Amino acid sequence: MTIFGYRIPMMASLLVWCVAWEIVGRLDLMIMVPPFSEVLRAAVDLVQTPSWQSATVTTLRAFAIGMALSIVVGVPLGILMGRIKLADELLGMWVSIFSSAPLSALVPVLMILFGFGEKTIIAAVFLFAIWIIVLDTRAGVRHISPSLIEMAKSYGATKRALYVKIILWAALPEILAGIRLGLIRGVKGVVIGQLLVAIVGYGALFETFSRNFRMAEFWALTIILFAFALLISELIERLEAKVEFYAGAR
Amino acid sequence: MRNATLRKGPTLMPEPVDAIVEVRGVSKSYGNVEALRGIDLDFPRGKLTSLLGPSGCGKTTLLKIIAGLVNADAGTISVNGRTVSKPGPERAFVFQDFALLPWATVLRNVAFGLELRGKAAAEREKIARHYIGEVGLAGFEDKYPHELSGGMRQRVGLARALSVDADVLLLDEPFSAVDEQNRRKFQEDLIRLRTTQNKTFIFVTHSIEEAVYISDRIVLLSPRPGRISQIIEPEIDRSVDPDRIHRDKHYLDTVEEIWQGLKQYVD
Numbered sequence: 453m454t455i456f457g458y459r460i461p462m463m464a465s466l467l468v469w470c471v472a473w474e475i476v477g478r479l480d481l482m483i484m485v486p487p488f489s490e491v492l493r494a495a496v497d498l499v500q501t502p503s504w505q506s507a508t509v510t511t512l513r514a515f516a517i518g519m520a521l522s523i524v525v526g527v528p529l530g531i532l533m534g535r536i537k538l539a540d541e542l543l544g545m546w547v548s549i550f551s552s553a554p555l556s557a558l559v560p561v562l563m564i565l566f567g568f569g570e571k572t573i574i575a576a577v578f579l580f581a582i583w584i585i586v587l588d589t590r591a592g593v594r595h596i597s598p599s600l601i602e603m604a605k606s607y608g609a610t611k612r613a614l615y616v617k618i619i620l621w622a623a624l625p626e627i628l629a630g631i632r633l634g635l636i637r638g639v640k641g642v643v644i645g646q647l648l649v650a651i652v653g654y655g656a657l658f659e660t661f662s663r664n665f666r667m668a669e670f671w672a673l674t675i676i677l678f679a680f681a682l683l684i685s686e687l688i689e690r691l692e693a694k695v696e697f698y699a700g701a702r
Numbered sequence: 703m704r705n706a707t708l709r710k711g712p713t714l715m716p717e718p719v720d721a722i723v724e725v726r727g728v729s730k731s732y733g734n735v736e737a738l739r740g741i742d743l744d745f746p747r748g749k750l751t752s753l754l755g756p757s758g759c760g761k762t763t764l765l766k767i768i769a770g771l772v773n774a775d776a777g778t779i780s781v782n783g784r785t786v787s788k789p790g791p792e793r794a795f796v797f798q799d800f801a802l803l804p805w806a807t808v809l810r811n812v813a814f815g816l817e818l819r820g821k822a823a824a825e826r827e828k829i830a831r832h833y834i835g836e837v838g839l840a841g842f843e844d845k846y847p848h849e850l851s852g853g854m855r856q857r858v859g860l861a862r863a864l865s866v867d868a869d870v871l872l873l874d875e876p877f878s879a880v881d882e883q884n885r886r887k888f889q890e891d892l893i894r895l896r897t898t899q900n901k902t903f904i905f906v907t908h909s910i911e912e913a914v915y916i917s918d919r920i921v922l923l924s925p926r927p928g929r930i931s932q933i934i935e936p937e938i939d940r941s942v943d944p945d946r947i948h949r950d951k952h953y954l955d956t957v958e959e960i961w962q963g964l965k966q967y968v969d
C-alpha cells in the first residue's frame with residue numbers, strides 16, 4: 453500500500469519520530485522543544501499570517517532569481533569548459549575550489565558588496581548553486597559520444613545546430629542532475645543568506661521567533677523549509693527520470 | 703561464373719573507370735603513429751568497394767578522411783572531380799556505433815540529416831518515411847532507439863544516410879555491433895539496395911567473408927602504416943539465391959585467396 457507514492461513503512465517510521473517528539477515535548481524537559489502537536493498548530497497559524505506570506509514571497513523570489521541566474525550562467529559555462537580546452541584550463545581550478553569551499557564564510561563579503569537586502573540573498577543563492585551546475589554540465593558534455601558530434605558534422609550541422617540540437621540534449625541528464633543538486637545548495641544559500649542578513653524574509657522571521665523564544669513557530673518554520681527543499685528535489689527527480697528514459701540507450 | 707580478376711601491386715589501377723572518389727597521395731599520422739602512407743585509390747561510380755585489412759591498419763582513418771571528418775597530413779580527396787576537405791552533401795556516413803539521437807524517434811533520426819540541411823518538416827518526414835520502409839523498418843517510426851535491436855538501429859543509421867540522397871555512402875563496419883543472424887539479413891539487404899539505389903558504397907570491414915560476399919571490389923590494406931597491398935574484384939553473380947553464394951566455389955576460392963594474402967600479417 454502506498455500513500456502519495458510513499459510506501460507505508462517510511463510514513464510509519466516518521467510517525468514514530470513524531471510521537472517521540474511529542475513525548476519529549478510533553479515532558480517539558482527543554483524550553484527549546486515544545487510538543488509536536490503544538491508545532492503543528494503553530495505551523496497552521498503561521499501560514500495564515502501576512503508576515504509569513506510576505507516572507508515566503510520574498511524568499512521564493514530571491515531563490516527563483518538566484519537559481520535562474522545560476523542556471524543561465526552555469527550551463528553555458530559548463531558547456532564551454534566541456535568543449536574548449538583553454539576555457540577548461542583557465543576556469544577549472546576556480547570552479548572546483550568554489551564547489552567544495554565553505555561558502556557560508558563568503559556571505560559576509562556578499563553583504564559588503566550588495567548591502568543588507570534582497571541582492572545579497574540572490575547572490576548567496578547564485579554562489580551556492582552555480583558551481584555544481586557548471587561541473588555536472590561539463591561532465592555531461594565530456595561524456596557525449598564523439599561519433600554523435602561527427603554525425604552532426606558529417607551531415608553539415610552549423611555550429612549553432614551542433615550545440616542546440618546535439619550537445620545540449622546529449623548532456624541533458626547530467627545538466628538536470630547538476631540543477632537538482634544546485635537547487636538543494638541554493639536552498640542552503642537562501643537560508644544562510646537570510647539568517648545572516650536577518651532582516652529579509654524567513655531570516656527576519658527566524659530572528660524574531662528565536663529572540664522571543666517562540667519555539668513552536670521557530671520549529672514550524674524549519675519544518676516548512678525542509679518540506680520545501682524536499683519537494684523541489686522530488687520534482688526535479690521526476691523530471692530527471694523522464695529524461696533518463698529517453699537517454700537510456702546512450 | 704567468371705574468374706576473379708586479381709591485381710597485385712600498390713598503385714596499379716585497372717582499365718580507366720569512371721571514378722567518383724579519387725584518393726591521391728594521402729598520408730596521415732597521429733603523433734608518431736603512422737596510420738596511412740601514400741594512398742592512391744579510385745572508387746568506381748555505382749560500385750560497392752570494401753576496405754579490408756587487419757585491425758589498426760587505418761581503414762577508419764581513410765574512410766573519415768574521405769568523409770572530411772579527419773584531415774589528411776598530405777594528399778587530396780576529390781569527389782565528382784572536385785577536391786574536398788570538409789563533409790559535403792554528396793557524401794553520407796554510416797557509423798559503427800550507429801550514432802543515433804537517443805532522445806529522438808526513428809522518424810526524427812532518419813530525417814535528421816535533412817533537418818540539419820534545413821529541409822521543411824513535412825517534406826523531410828515524407829522522405830524519411832520512404833527510406834524507413836526501404837530498409838524494412840515500416841511501423842517503427844515512433845519508436846526510440848533504445849527500443850530497437852542493434853540490427854534495427856543500424857538500419858535507422860542507413861536510412862538516415864540514404865535520406866540525404868548523397869552519391870557516396872561511407873560505411874564504417876556497420877555490422878560489427880549487429881548479431882550474426884541480423885548481419886546475414888542485412889548484407890542481403892545491402893546487396894539489394896546497391897542495385898536499386900544507384901549509389902556508390904565504400905564499406906569498411908575486417909570480415910573477409912563479408913567483403914567477398916557483398917563487394918564489387920576489395921581493397922586490401924597492409925598493417926600500419928596502411929598501404930594498398932592488393933585489389934581484388936570478385937565477380938560473383940548476386941542475382942542467385944544468397945545461400946547459394948555462400949556455398950559457391952568461386953566465392954570460397956576468393957575468400958581463401960584473400961586469407962592467404964592476409965595470413966602473413968597475423969601472428
Ligand SMILES: Nc1ncnc2c1ncn2[C@@H]1O[C@H](COP(=O)(O)OP(=O)(O)OP(=O)(O)O)[C@@H](O)[C@H]1O
Binds near residue numbers: 732763908
Ligand atoms: N584519434 C586518434 N588518435 C591517435 N591515434 C589514433 C586515432 N585514431 C586512430 N589512431 C591510430 O591510428 C591507427 C589506425 O586507426 P584506425 O582506426 O584507422 O584503424 P582501423 O583499421 O579502422 O582499425 P579497426 O579495425 O580496429 O577499426 C591505429 O593504430 C590507431 O591506434
Ligand SMILES: [Mg+2]
Binds near residue numbers: 761762763875
Ligand atoms: Mg575502424
